[in-house]
Amino acid sequence: MNLLFYAKTLSIHPINYNSGDGLEINADLHIHSRFSGATSSNMCIATIAEQAPLKGLHLVGTGDALHPAWLEEIRSLEEVEEGIFLSGNTHFILTLEVEDTRRVHHFIILPSLSAAEELRERFRRYSIDIEKDGRPHLTLKGEEIADIVNDVGGLVGPSHAFVPWTSIYKEYDSLRECYGSAKIAFLELGLSADTELADTIAELQEITFLSNSDAHSPWPNKLGREFNRFRLRDLSFTEIKRALLRQKGNRVVLNVGFDPRLGKYHRTACIKCYTHYELEDAERLRWRCSRCGGRIKKGVRDRIREIATWDKPHHPEHRPPYLRIAPLAEIIAQALKVSSVYSSRVQNLWRSLVVAFGSEIRVLVDVDTEEIAKVGGEAIAELIRRFRVQDFEIIEGGGGKYGEIIFTRRAKKKKAVQNQLSLDNW
Ligand SMILES: [Zn+2]
Ligand SMILES: [Zn+2]
Structure with a gap:
């Protein structure tokens, strides 16, 4: 698989x-x-x-x-x-x-x-x-x-x-x-x-x-x-x-x-200024942000660690694969250097790509990027190519703020594709 x-x-x-x-x-x-x-x-x-x-x-x-x-x-x-x-x-x-x-x-x-x-x-x-x-x-x-x-x-x-x-x-x-x-x-x-x-x-x-x-x-x-x-x-x-x-x-x-x-509650973070905290620091601070005094909310990652039975996942035989994706519209916005995914340029390009290739998931992970370039231009094709090999950084979400995928030049090409790894291991 x-x-x-x-x-x-x-x-x-x-x-x-x-x-x-x-x-x-x-x-x-x-x-x-x-x-x-x-x-x-x-x-x-x-x-x-x-x-x-x-x-x-x-x-x-x-x-x-x-x-x-x-x-x-x-x-x-x-x-x-x-x-x-x-x-x-x-x-x-x-x-x-x-x-x-x-x-x-x-x-x-x-x-x-x-x-x-x-x-x-x-x-x-x-x-x-x-x-x-x-x-x-x-x-x-x-x-x-x-x-x-x-x-x-x-x-x-x-x-x-x-x-x-x-x-x-x-x-x-x-x-x-x-x-x-x-x-x-x-x-x-x-x-x-x-x-x-x-x-x-x-x-x-x-x-x-x-x-x-x-x-x-x-x-x-x-x-x-x-x-x-x-x-x-x-x-x-x-x-x-x-x-x-x-x-x-x-x-x-x-x-x-x-x-x-x-996800917007992945990490433990302040709900006002979104500063991230390790669980022990949040506890020591009694759930008050040391920067702004706002309330700190426990993240999903830390909550799961608290109630976890094992350090590593034990997948039961019936468990299906989980395919990790990101919204295509956000990748398009970065390709066009537009700050809002709701801009009409982003929405129009999203629709052209999806109509041309059948569905968003196909554009994200399947369709030949040269074909994507013909419909959407080289900039979007390049970012989808990088998305597929996990050549990006993630600013993690927390405190009510969504995480972000960032295609900086600093992000290094990783040897393995994370999705492929987790699917192959099943
Ligand atoms: Zn609900
Ligand atoms: Zn704060």
Whole structure:
């Protein structure tokens, strides 16, 4: 298995959800609609459906599936299979996130509109904002939430499991402390972690990992910045459930996501001035920044080290490879020497490349750079060439600030390609 094998099979292909011969689909299950806090007003179904194929996604989670107005928008789509909706070439499955009474986020996948209605009824008396906020707050504990979700036939697991503000491991040292004996179907890694980090924790060996974008806007540096490749027999809730539980040959065959150093909570850092700290220094300073007095937040890397069972990852046999990527739009912005990935020059070039070669992931890791030069110019071809051999530096993320890939001249060509190494070792 190597990087190129995956890259070649990752292109967009039309899917037939009832073919019976099996399919592999790319899915980003966790997003938020414009009805959640701090999200883009462009988070509407039509825009997401238009953008998803450009990222190589076949299936997107609706997010916010209990919100009345958002549910109305979903209801207007063609329901091709119970709980599976189609807009353009993009399929949607009902998903949502809730915040529990300890400020821990839980991610939920639902089988049907009736399950969504039932779940809203069950949650209603524990929430004051369930009609208003796409991500409602509940006065329930993790175990109670999981029991109710399982009762209505849904699937539940921790969202972005290691982030310092709103995750299970910021609050608890084990899954059991949060969920008790309730069943969970998966764990979402979050942008600042990957399987190398999470497989140092013994209690996660049996759990399927999800890598989702948690996008708050539909643009290419957010939607699908992390996704999962599922092997299914056809596209339905039941088949997704079997894949998460690894039944009947269904499974997640690949996690694609950020190099965790690019995640905004990877390192322990000040949330005001973003100065990074070693864990022991942060403790000695009592979590106050020595430069600006701001609060220091524990990074995902350090939190995982605290709860890790082993120093090195132990990958269970079922664990799929994790392909580390960075947003193509950010590489283009550097090639064009433009500071914003939202500039129209960056967006136009991104679209030309993706349309010419099928999907973002193909441009990033597969297509011949001479072909890329013909469409996008020599500068972008050169940076993609350097990206593939890991000829760049990373300024690690922390304290709420994303990490950055920097193509300085000081970065030296490394002998091995990190992605290839980790895939070959599987
Ligand atoms: Zn969340
Ligand atoms: Zn500071």
